Amino acid sequence: MLFDGFLSYSHSNVDQAEALHRELERFARPWYRPRGVHVFIDKANLAAAPVLREEIASALSAARFLILLASRVSAKSAWVDLEVRWWLDHRSADSIILVRIDGVIRWDKVTGDFDWQVTDALPAALKGQFKGESLYADLADTQGLPVQAPAFRHAVAQVVARLRGVPLDAILGEHLLRRRQARLTVAAVAVLVVGLGVGSVVLDRRARIEKVAKEGQRALSLSREYAAKSHFALAHHDARGAVLWGLVAVHKAETTEARGALLEALVATQHFVAELPVAAEAPIDAVALVVSRGWLIAGDRQGVLSIWDFRQGQCLARFERVSPGAITSISVSADGQLALVGSDEGAWSLWDLNRRARIQVLDAQAAFALAFQRTGSSWVSADRVGTLSQWTLGPNGASMVRRAPSSDSVVSVAVTTDNRIVTGSVIGVVRLHDANTLRPLRDIDPEPSTGAVVDVSADGRWLLLAGGMFVRRVDLRDLSPEAAPDARQLEATVDAARFVRPSGGEVALATQQELHLWGDTPRVIGFHATSIMSLAADPQSGLLVTGDGRGRVRVWAFQPNNGFVRIVRTPADDMGFQVAALDPDGRSLAIAASDAHFDLTRGRWVSKRANILIADTTTGVVKRTLLDVHRGYVNALALSPGAKWLASAGDDGCVTLWDASQGNSRAIDCTPSSPATAVSFDADGRWLAYVHSDGLAAVWDIAQEKIIWQANPPDVRSIAFGGSEGKMYVVRVDGRLELRDVVKGTSQGIYSPPPPKRQRRLAPLPQP
Secondary structure (H helix, E strand, C coil): CCEEEEEECCHHHHHHHHHHHHHHHHCCCCCCCCCCCCEECHHHHCCCCCCHHHHHHHHHHCEEEEEEEECHHHHCCHHHHHHHHHHHHHCCHHHEEEEECCCCCCEECCCCEECCCCCCCCCHHHCCCCCCCCCEEECHHHCCCCCCCHHHHHHHHHHHHHHHCCCHHHHHHHHHHHHHHHHHHHHHHHHHHHHHHHHHHHHHHHHHHHHHHHHHHHHHHHHHHHHHHHHHHHHCCCHHHHHHHHHHHHHHCCCHHHHHHHHHHHHHCCCEEEEEECCCCCCEEEEEEECCCCEEEEEECCCCEEEEECCCCEEEEEECCCCCCCEEEEEECCCCCEEEEEECCCCEEEEECCCCEEEEEECCCCCCEEEECCCCCEEEEECCCCEEEEEEEECCEEEEEEEEECCCCEEEEEECCCCCEEEEECCCCEEEECCCCCCEEEEEECCCCCCCEEEECCCCCEEEEEECCEEEEEECCCCEEECCCCHHHHCCCCCEEEECCCCCCCEEEEECCEEEEECCCEEEEEECCCCEEEEEEECCCCEEEEEECCCEEEEEECCCCCCCCCCCCCCCCCCEEEEEEECCCCCEEEEEEECCEEECCCCEEECCCEEEEEEECCCCCEEEEEEEEECCCEEEEEECHHHCEEEEEECCCEEEEEECCCCCEEEEEECCCCCEEEEEECCCCCEEEEEECCCCEEEEECCCCEEEEECCCCCEEEEEECCCCCEEEEEECCCCEEEEECCCCEEEEEECCCCCCCCCCCCCCCCC
16 A cells, blocks of 8 residues: 555654644545545554564555654654664655654754754754755644644645645645535535435325325225125124124224124124033033023033033033933023933933032933922923823932823923923923823913913913914913914014013014014014024023024023113214213213214314214104204214203314204304313203313303303313202313312312322342
8 A cells, every 4th residue: 555654753642643644634635535645654554563663664665755743752762763764764855744743943054954952853863864954844833722723734734735746825725625615515415415304204204194095095995894794794693703893893994884883783782691612513402591600501412411601601511421312401490409401312310400410310201391390309291202290309319209191292391380380282282280180270272383382480470382483471360361472573483482571571582593582572682693492591680591503502681781772873874973972861862973084184083064963862763963063073062951952062163052952053162273172061951061172161151141150271171060059070281170169159179189109219239
């Protein structure tokens, strides 16, 4: 490598040497080059080497000039003397550039050499080497001055001019020109970088907006697709699938279709409690509830008996091949201690539910139908041959007390509260039997139509007859049949039926895949994907259990606590629900619907038009529709007692009071710059409180049509009337809660939340 100069100095002057080296390479440097001249400095260019002298000699031989940093210390330095002597042996003294940083350099014109009596900044090796007076750059007076000082810059320019072989004025002019070029270049690059940065930000923002828009469109498309799948699942009696698809649709995007699909799925499954995979593809022909234990017992067509905890969804016990044929009936004693398991062929059995163990297997004629009598230790069995038997449980197990033949094949049996026995035959004839002799007393329904299924209400008054496409209730007090709904309205045969209320007022019917609740009017409360094979009910707890043809058992609540009353629909397809409010009596429902959509540029939901619907909660009928109530999003609604007044708070800054019965309105406050966020009526419907987003709050007297209180200063976040007359709670922006008396216009007290506790830092453990 060829160096323009070799900087020789004492390491005691390293700071001055490095500063000079740095400025030499920077001076008059074009902006596109790393340095103007290339100067060797041992600390900057050499690492520690075993033979430093050879390294320095190599650098010296590659340099065109020797730059001697003259000082009192360098004059006595052995290294400096060695470098100067090498240079004099291989170069001319004319290529030595002197730079004084301290000491004295004086030329003696008489001797034609330096005055060595006075000169103390040069090494002795330079005696007699210069043919004439040598000029030197003087940095002695620049100590403590910045490198930008004129004196320092002038000295550096002298050295660079000698290195490059150009006049001093030319190098100074070139340095100024290079500095201007560098500044202009930096400015141009800065402008370019800023322009590129701004352009990239704009392009990135546009790309992100387009990406968000595409993702939003995809989310809307997927939401509508999932909503369609929810409707399809509901149409095919897949309750779980309908709810899940509805939830996924709403999670993807809250479109009108998604909310409607989820609402319909929830309404259709509001009675659903749990589903248990009792058997693998085997029809469940018999089910029973033991509500006191939280159990259900199920028997399938392969003779498998299962006991489940339906609250936890756990199988507590499973018994294989309980009977050689299908399990056709399960009856549980009133105290929940015993269970009877009947079969259509072979043996039937008695079970101890406390031990979950079988007590006895009876190899008598197969018991197709079983029912406990009121004592709990005796029961009745019936088979398809027509034999009716009575049993009792003694110390030595179960024994038959009596048996009586019947002319018809019995498929169902029930026991009344006065211990009479009712049987239903395969041809639909229902008979009443004496409990002591088992002989028939009379035919209740002699027509071969409705007697395949029988049940007795918990209060013992009513007998339920169901079969084919007919359902009938019989008053057991006088055995008179009551006019009952015609099951042909269901357009399906009744496969199972049970009373679901102790008074016998409502009946659960299983028809193919649907579960109906029949009171004043029939309605579907649930369904299975396949035909319902069995049904059991517990009127006291309000629970139903159904088993289907694929081994699935579902638990239902026919009086759900979280049930929906009615579905209220918006008249326009492009209008989605936003906020709703109930009147204090719970009889009227106000709903705000708008064409709201998410504005990507504003980063929030916006709307151009909004309507308000007032509906009857018992019927779901929309009583009144208020059109174009606000120019934008509706943030809050409130109904006064009796639904006389309706208040709405809009994104357009208006608080509007409506006459709910007439539809007349009055804007009591409009502040376009501050959206209205909350409205509230007092318990008597005399006053209306409202809040804006900027903290402005006020109370409006409806009768006097004026403001009777206004927040000062406007620092209210929320407001609500209390239970006491004239009392109002005000939540301030800083979190304080104030109780005010509206009548007196005074504050009754302020609660300030305690400041958050500062977490103390744990001290570090001492090091061992």
